[in-house]
Amino acid sequence: MTDVYTWIYFVLTGVGAMSALWVATLLRRRGGSAKRIVVEAECPRCSYRGYVGYSEGLYVGKRLQQRCPRCGAELVVSAIYEEAPPCAAGLLFASRGSGAKDRRRKLKTPQSVGGYLQHGPTRP
Amino acid sequence: MFGGLNATRLLGGTAGNELATWIIAISILASTILSMLAFLGVAQGLQMRVWKSQIEAKLRVLETYVDDVKEKAREKLRKAGVKDPDQVLRRTMDYFVIEPVSIEPTDITRRLERILRTEEERIEEIVRRAADPGTSEVELKNVVTLLAIGNALNLLYKYIRHLLLLGLKTKNAMLVAQLWMMLPLYMRIAKAYHDASETIEKGLPIGDAAGPLAAYILAKEFREIKPPEEIVKDTVYSIHEFEGRRVYIVRAKGPGSTVGRPGEAVEKLVEERLKEPLAAIITIDAALKFEGEDTGSIAEGSGVAMGDPGPEKIRIERVAVKHGVPLHAIAIKMGLEEAITTMKKEIVEGVSKAVEEAKNLILECCRPGDGVIVVGVGNTIGIGFQS
Numbered sequence: 001m002t003d004v005y006t007w008i009y010f011v012l013t014g015v016g017a018m019s020a021l022w023v024a025t026l027l028r029r030r031g032g033s034a035k036r037i038v039v040e041a042e043c044p045r046c047s048y049r050g051y052v053g054y055s056e057g058l059y060v061g062k063r064l065q066q067r068c069p070r071c072g073a074e075l076v077v078s079a080i081y082e083e084a085p086p087c088a089a090g091l092l093f094a095s096r097g098s099g100a101k102d103r104r105r106k107l108k109t110p111q112s113v114g115g116y117l118q119h120g121p122t123r124p
Numbered sequence: 125m126f127g128g129l130n131a132t133r134l135l136g137g138t139a140g141n142e143l144a145t146w147i148i149a150i151s152i153l154a155s156t157i158l159s160m161l162a163f164l165g166v167a168q169g170l171q172m173r174v175w176k177s178q179i180e181a182k183l184r185v186l187e188t189y190v191d192d193v194k195e196k197a198r199e200k201l202r203k204a205g206v207k208d209p210d211q212v213l214r215r216t217m218d219y220f221v222i223e224p225v226s227i228e229p230t231d232i233t234r235r236l237e238r239i240l241r242t243e244e245e246r247i248e249e250i251v252r253r254a255a256d257p258g259t260s261e262v263e264l265k266n267v268v269t270l271l272a273i274g275n276a277l278n279l280l281y282k283y284i285r286h287l288l289l290l291g292l293k294t295k296n297a298m299l300v301a302q303l304w305m306m307l308p309l310y311m312r313i314a315k316a317y318h319d320a321s322e323t324i325e326k327g328l329p330i331g332d333a334a335g336p337l338a339a340y341i342l343a344k345e346f347r348e349i350k351p352p353e354e355i356v357k358d359t360v361y362s363i364h365e366f367e368g369r370r371v372y373i374v375r376a377k378g379p380g381s382t383v384g385r386p387g388e389a390v391e392k393l394v395e396e397r398l399k400e401p402l403a404a405i406i407t408i409d410a411a412l413k414f415e416g417e418d419t420g421s422i423a424e425g426s427g428v429a430m431g432d433p434g435p436e437k438i439r440i441e442r443v444a445v446k447h448g449v450p451l452h453a454i455a456i457k458m459g460l461e462e463a464i465t466t467m468k469k470e471i472v473e474g475v476s477k478a479v480e481e482a483k484n485l486i487l488e489c490c491r492p493g494d495g496v497i498v499v500g501v502g503n504t505i506g507i508g509f510q511s
Binding site for chain 2: 035037038044056057058059060061062076079080081082083
């Protein structure tokens with residue numbers, strides 16, 4: 001019987017340690033460096049809006065080589081900003097505190113697309 | 125069993141009593157010695173050692189920040205064709221500005237303006253002389269800003285090191301304690317500057333570019349009458365029409381990193397270029413929020429929304445007083461770190477709200493046929509013009 005209790009003790013300790021490590025890893029990801037640069041582009045002729053991949057040298061107002069999928073005009077960069085990825089700690093404690101609503105909202109935000117143009121309505 | 129002795133026997137009976145007596149005696153002796161040492165200032169000395177080691181650790185972090193920014197600037201200078209980047213760094217990292225005499229206030233803003241412009245022009249000249257003649261204006265402006273960040277970080281590092289060494293040298297525990305307590309704030313500023321260097325290096329818009337971005341969107345949405353023209357150094361204006369009102373949009377010239385001279389531009393515009401009656405001057409700028417306020421929230425107020433040390437702001441105030449023009453301000457709220465690092469989505473959303481607010485202000489404060497000046501105040505890094 002003693003052996004059985006010893007095994008239960010070891011298993012519970014192991015599970016506890018693993019859980020603690022998992023939580024610590026999630027919390028460490030808070031405010032991590034994996035922030036993305038999002039570049040919004042719009043068509044000056046038909047007001048189509050979409051995302052383009054970031055590359056150095058882009059600025060707001062710059063004409064892009066990509067064409068508008070609706071009317072074929074050159075797209076223009078309309079905004080460049082930084083977007084944080086969904087926060088793992090926020091997921092974990094999503095029901096806690098006043099920031100929980102914001103964090104849940106962030107998770108629903110359409111994520112930016114790198115390297116190509118995303119079609120359709122883009123603004124949430 | 126402990127080392128072959130039976131613990132039960134050791135702690136019981138006569139032997140146990142003797143051991144307890146010894147333990148009590150040693151405890152009393154130790155506490156007496158510690159109390160005497162505490163009165164003699166040893167505790168304070170130990171505390172100072174703890175503070176010193178913690179400040180030194182932060183200083184090492186600060187030193188890596190300075191080195192990192194220097195390396196980025198060195199790389200940028202090399203790309204700009206500078207043969208000896210270290211010479212440029214040596215001249216700009218320790219560049220200092222002496223405040224004008226303040227006990228004689230006559231013309232103090234003009235004197236301050238002269239000093240600040242000398243600094244700006246001098247740093248630009250050092251970089252321009254060393255760089256390849258073909259280097260773009262945008263690249264030059266970004267390098268100058270990167271050097272300014274390096275200068276600020278270097279000064280902060282030297283100031284903290286100075287306070288620590290002075291405190292240790294004079295055995296001034298209060299000075300060291302004060303420094304230790306203020307260190308989280310200093311480190312917050314240092315980290316913001318360090319993060320800003322990365323953004324500047326890439327040429328991305330920063331939070332402070334909210335004003336110019338609002339001006340860009342307004343210029344895009346209003347019917348253009350006159351395309352952007354440089355009115356004073358690094359500052360442009362364009363003329364637009366909105367619901368019968370003539371809107372003059374002023375902002376710094378992007379997409380390079382510059383704040384321009386909005387005060388001088390507005391003054392020149394009102395005195396020399398404006399033909400119709402001026403109904404209002406509206407300034408849109410990024411403003412530091414209070415902790416707890418939402419990033420990207422906006423507020424309307426009166427006065428000139430501008431974070432300059434005074435010379436540019438006073439020019440707009442003076443011209444408004446001279447012509448009896450109301451001064452309206454729209455602030456886009458953000459934290460210190462957010463103002464100098466890559467623009468966040470919340471700020472872009474705040475800019476959209478500020479644009480709507482500016483449109484309402486124009487409609488409410490001006491009648492058709494009137495003129496209104498809208499100034500997008502802030503750094504124009506990453507904000508160009510729609511051609």
